[in-house]
Amino acid sequence: MRDDGRTFARLGLLGFCAVAWLLPAAEQGHAQASGDHQYTSEDIEAGSRVYTSECALCHGANGDDVDGVNLRLGQFRSSVSDDDLRGVITTGLASARMPAFDLNSDELNGVIAYIRAGFDPSGVAVKVGDVARGQDLFEGQGDCSSCHRVNGRGPRTAPDLSDIGAVRTPAALQRAILDPITALLPINRPVRAVTRGGETIQGRRLNEDTYTVQLIDSEGRLRSLVKADLAEYEVSNTPTMEPTTLSSDQVADLIGYLLSLRGMQ
Amino acid sequence: MKPLRTLLSLFVLGGLLASAELDAQVTYDRILAADDEPENWLTYNGNYSSQRHSGLEQITRDNVDDLEMKWMLQNQTFGAWQSNPIVVDGIMYITERPNDVMAVDAVTGRVFWLYRHTPSEDASVCCGANNRGVAILGDKVFMGTLDARLIAIDAINGKPLWDIEVADVNLAYSITMAPLIIKDKVVVGVGGGEFGIRGFIAAYDAETGEEAWRFYTIPGPGEPGHDTWQGDDWEHGGAPVWITGSYDPELNLTYWGVGNPGPDWNAGQRPGDNLYSDAVVALDADTGELVWHFQFTPNDGYDYDSVQVPVLVDMDWDGRPRKLMLWANRNGYFYALDRETGEFLLGEPFVKVNWSSGLDENGRPIPTPQPAGSPTWPGNQGGTNWYPPSYSPSTGLFYFAAWENYATIYEPEDSEYRPGRFFLGGGFSVLAPVPGAPTIGIGRTTPINNWTDEVGYGAVIAMDPRSGGAAWKFRQFDVSDGGMLTTASDLLFTGGREGHFHALDAWTGELLWKASLGGQIVMAPVTFMVDGHQYVSVISGHTLVTFALRD
Numbered sequence: 001m002r003d004d005g006r007t008f009a010r011l012g013l014l015g016f017c018a019v020a021w022l023l024p025a026a027e028q029g030h031a032q033a034s035g036d037h038q039y040t041s042e043d044i045e046a047g048s049r050v051y052t053s054e055c056a057l058c059h060g061a062n063g064d065d066v067d068g069v070n071l072r073l074g075q076f077r078s079s080v081s082d083d084d085l086r087g088v089i090t091t092g093l094a095s096a097r098m099p100a101f102d103l104n105s106d107e108l109n110g111v112i113a114y115i116r117a118g119f120d121p122s123g124v125a126v127k128v129g130d131v132a133r134g135q136d137l138f139e140g141q142g143d144c145s146s147c148h149r150v151n152g153r154g155p156r157t158a159p160d161l162s163d164i165g166a167v168r169t170p171a172a173l174q175r176a177i178l179d180p181i182t183a184l185l186p187i188n189r190p191v192r193a194v195t196r197g198g199e200t201i202q203g204r205r206l207n208e209d210t211y212t213v214q215l216i217d218s219e220g221r222l223r224s225l226v227k228a229d230l231a232e233y234e235v236s237n238t239p240t241m242e243p244t245t246l247s248s249d250q251v252a253d254l255i256g257y258l259l260s261l262r263g264m265q
Numbered sequence: 266m267k268p269l270r271t272l273l274s275l276f277v278l279g280g281l282l283a284s285a286e287l288d289a290q291v292t293y294d295r296i297l298a299a300d301d302e303p304e305n306w307l308t309y310n311g312n313y314s315s316q317r318h319s320g321l322e323q324i325t326r327d328n329v330d331d332l333e334m335k336w337m338l339q340n341q342t343f344g345a346w347q348s349n350p351i352v353v354d355g356i357m358y359i360t361e362r363p364n365d366v367m368a369v370d371a372v373t374g375r376v377f378w379l380y381r382h383t384p385s386e387d388a389s390v391c392c393g394a395n396n397r398g399v400a401i402l403g404d405k406v407f408m409g410t411l412d413a414r415l416i417a418i419d420a421i422n423g424k425p426l427w428d429i430e431v432a433d434v435n436l437a438y439s440i441t442m443a444p445l446i447i448k449d450k451v452v453v454g455v456g457g458g459e460f461g462i463r464g465f466i467a468a469y470d471a472e473t474g475e476e477a478w479r480f481y482t483i484p485g486p487g488e489p490g491h492d493t494w495q496g497d498d499w500e501h502g503g504a505p506v507w508i509t510g511s512y513d514p515e516l517n518l519t520y521w522g523v524g525n526p527g528p529d530w531n532a533g534q535r536p537g538d539n540l541y542s543d544a545v546v547a548l549d550a551d552t553g554e555l556v557w558h559f560q561f562t563p564n565d566g567y568d569y570d571s572v573q574v575p576v577l578v579d580m581d582w583d584g585r586p587r588k589l590m591l592w593a594n595r596n597g598y599f600y601a602l603d604r605e606t607g608e609f610l611l612g613e614p615f616v617k618v619n620w621s622s623g624l625d626e627n628g629r630p631i632p633t634p635q636p637a638g639s640p641t642w643p644g645n646q647g648g649t650n651w652y653p654p655s656y657s658p659s660t661g662l663f664y665f666a667a668w669e670n671y672a673t674i675y676e677p678e679d680s681e682y683r684p685g686r687f688f689l690g691g692g693f694s695v696l697a698p699v700p701g702a703p704t705i706g707i708g709r710t711t712p713i714n715n716w717t718d719e720v721g722y723g724a725v726i727a728m729d730p731r732s733g734g735a736a737w738k739f740r741q742f743d744v745s746d747g748g749m750l751t752t753a754s755d756l757l758f759t760g761g762r763e764g765h766f767h768a769l770d771a772w773t774g775e776l777l778w779k780a781s782l783g784g785q786i787v788m789a790p791v792t793f794m795v796d797g798h799q800y801v802s803v804i805s806g807h808t809l810v811t812f813a814l815r816d
Contacts, residue, residue: 172701185702186717207713209763210741211779 037174037248039113039125047114048121050107058098063119066096072119074170074259081256082112082128116170126170127252134257137250144254147240150261156220157204158240159188163263173255177246180239190240191215193225194232201225205235291353291401293448297514303753304794306352309398309443309509310653311791314577317655319792322754323799324814329756329768329778332812335800336374338367340807345708345787349398349443349653350802350809351406352793357802358401358420359809363394364410366418371802372795374811378423385412389437389685391459392707397509397788398443400451402471407451409440415453415469427474431455431467437685438462443509447519447550450477454506458524458570461501461688466510466521466546468553478553482506482523482541490540490558498535501682503527504542508572508651512550513588516605519550520577520590524570531677531690532566539564543571545592547607557607562596562630566677566690567620567641569596572651576663577604578730591730593654593665595647598624599733613733615726616648616667640696644673644721646707646744653789655749655757660771662736663728664749664757671705671721671744672696695720705744709762709785718742723761725749727774737774739767748789750801760786764805782810 055071063071077096079085086108092100103111117123138144147158164173176183191213193201203217213233214224227233244251291307299305299312303320311317324332340346342362351358356377357369364382369375384394388411399406405417405426413432418425431453432438437460444453450468458464464482469475482504484490494502503526510521526535526542544560562569576591582601590604597618601611609628619642621630635641646668654665678691695704703716723745727736745761752758756777757769762785768778784806792801802811 168701175700183699185715186698186719187703187715205717207715208717208742209714210743210761210765 037127037178037251039109039116039127041122043110043113044117044123044125045110045121046106047110047112047117048119050103050111051114051119054101054103055111063115071115074115074118080128080131080165080260082116082252083130085112085115118169124171126174126255127248128170128259129249129252129254129256131253131256131260133250134253134255134260137246137254138257142244142246142250142254156216157218159204161258162261165259165261166263168258170255170259173258174251177244177251177254179243180241181237184239188239190236190238192232192234192236193230195225196229196231198231290403293402293446296402296446305354306350306791306793308351308400308445309349310511310574313512313514314656315509315511315574315653316576316578316658316751317653317749317789318657318751318753320753321792321794321799322752323794324752324756324768324792324801325754326756326770326777328814331815332768332778332780332801333815334780335372335811335813337811338369338374338376338809340809343807344393345395345785346804346807346809347395347397347441347788348804349788350791351399351401352791352802353401353420355795357793358399358406360396360398360408362396363388364396364408366399366406366408366423368420368423371793371800371811372798374809380418380423380425382408382410382414382416382425382428384410385434387434387685388412388439389434389460390439390441390456391687395441397441400444400446402446402449402451405471407444407446407453407471409442409444409453411439411441413438413440413455415440415444415451415474417451417471417474429469429474432457432462432465435685436460436462440507442507445509445512445519446471447512450550452510452519452550454482454508454510454521456505456507456524458503458505458507458527459529459687459689460685461527461682462503462505463500464504464506464523466506466548466553468550478551480546480548480553480555482546484540493538493540493563495536498537498539501527501688502535502539502542503529503688504539505570506572507570508574511575511577511590513577513604516588517550518547518556518604520545520547520575520604522571522573522575522592524572525565525568528680528682528688528690529568530566530675530693531680532564533677534679534690535564537564543569543596545571545575545590545602545607547604559600559602559607559609559628561592561594561598561600561628565596566634566675567596568645568693569594569647570650571595573649574651574653575604576654576656578656578658578663580661580730582610582731589730591654591656591663591728593649593663593667593726593728595643595650596620596630597643597648598630599663599728599730600628601730601733602628611730611733614648615728615733615735616669616671617642618648638674640672640674642670642672643668644671644695645675645693646671646705650746652746652787653748655751655789657751657755657757657771659753659755660727660751661730662771663730664751664759664771665726665728666745666747666749666759666761667724667726667738668721668744669724669740708746708787709743712783714743714763725757725759725769725774727757727771739769739774739776741765746785746787748787750790750792752792758790758792758801758803760790760803760805762786766790766803766805766810780810780812782806782808784808
């Protein structure tokens, strides 16, 4: 009945723009911790030239001219790993009318590095390995599934990773694996509470305010605690997770698997 | 008591009973002496001194536990509800988004009438379709609108009486503040500091809407202060006025806080002090002429609007009685000024500050700009902001909401002015402990706090104005946009983004009572009395909740 719907929409949009300025803090200072898990800046720079001459005609300067694909943001129709991208580039995709490109290995590495760096010549391009090998590592040698849950399997102690590939960049995943103390989100810091009755509760926060905290305890139960009722309440800065001992190729595979987790399909 | 009141209300509605109509007349004399009728809340800030201190004392620290909810009014529109109620003789006047005014029975919460102004589709606001309330004089209520109009409405039947253009909506002028009545005039300022407006404060005849005076917050060619701008920067230099000012009838001066210069974050693009951005101006209430000014943040590159409420306090200073103005500024400093002359008396930081290393003997900040990519304290939303403070003459303390340990990284860049479009000069990001972690937003839009107190947290600060130090602090896990209300019974009522509504001991900060209302509290509570019962109203989320003692 009201005829001011458009006004609302416009005012709402402008209001939202203000929030959109609150970008995440710049990701800096982690290159040294990443070792050889990433492409070099020379790879990325070489890749930018290859991209401009070979790819930009169809994919566009921002990588988003093809429907369903945004190369700069790492959104592909089916590819996950670097090898998947290599395959598509060198053999083409007839169904999408993408031709095969005859690139040498340096050019191929470069253009993948450029895509993985988000088209940013000064960015970080993380290697992304094989999904199946990554899943084996996740459930086996990597010992991830003893705490993390994926697609309904595993404990709820640590954050559920079923959609982690949709909400984290490769660089953020790499940092979480190599140097978890610098990647742990504040809300996920382990908490320990002791009630006045002497019960010790350990868990992971879901929410907190001045007077209460809501968490999943180590038994996987939802608990809401009133701080005034606690004898002790501590938030630890140290993640339960240790830095990985996997090799750089294995880390790339693990990242590949994590990136393939896109939530309920 | 109920039947009689209802009957009276009916008469008031119908305009049938002369005495009831007279009751509804809010004369200038009544506003001048607002402290003599603490049962009412006659202006945005409660009285001309803007102390938000009520003389009511039925609710005390001994019975505050007996507060119970009496009624709720649900906002029917979407978005933060920042409105401040006016209460006159049992009738509450409240606005809701975008530009609705309601007359509400203050005892039952039922609505007498709703006036709805639909703003032009060309209206532009940076930060939400906010309206912070009305002013009342005689039998008229006055509302500024998002499309920069000023409307007079019949207080009895809700019908518009006049409707004038204050400024050009196509240049992104807007009005979000509640007007201030002075004598026979309606005084209002304009928003649009993110769109390159040239700010002003203007006064209008309450009977006709005819403009009486206008003071531009950026001086034009030939006026003093014009040389604090270069080239044509002054034409679109911002300096909006979006929070209601104060008035000293003895001095006949009206005081207004002025907002940020534009573009917001690129100070290098507009060299000079950029007067009167981020300043308080003292104007002759009859003519709008500038009598004095004090600039808190010259050549601001941090969006440190000085749109706080000027709180007027008479107290001894250095052994003699003085007329003071107390001010906790968005830039992180607390100030005491002499409001006759504008003389700087005291300035102390109340949160971590690194954009300046201190104030000189005139109160001018010593700038210490941080290197590119490094965090600046306080962050963009400030150490405090527009949230109304309170001063209690009983405790002698000044209360306000502060954001502690909150910083942002500014990213200035050149902006080209285009009429009616955003004119920002870059952007900023909130400093987070981990890259990519969630951070504090301009408002709270989720019941879950996953950014935590590591990104910044809230505190009620009880400031001792003599020392510039805190008498006590009341810490909260999330930051708070809550305004303050104190009472003669030494209670402090306030809330925050978490939706907790608190009653604190105004002397000590001790928590006496709280209610979890479930939505962010972004305006000060008000208190009033009807038929011998003291009420406290506060807006949480989309709901106005009114409490009183259990019968």
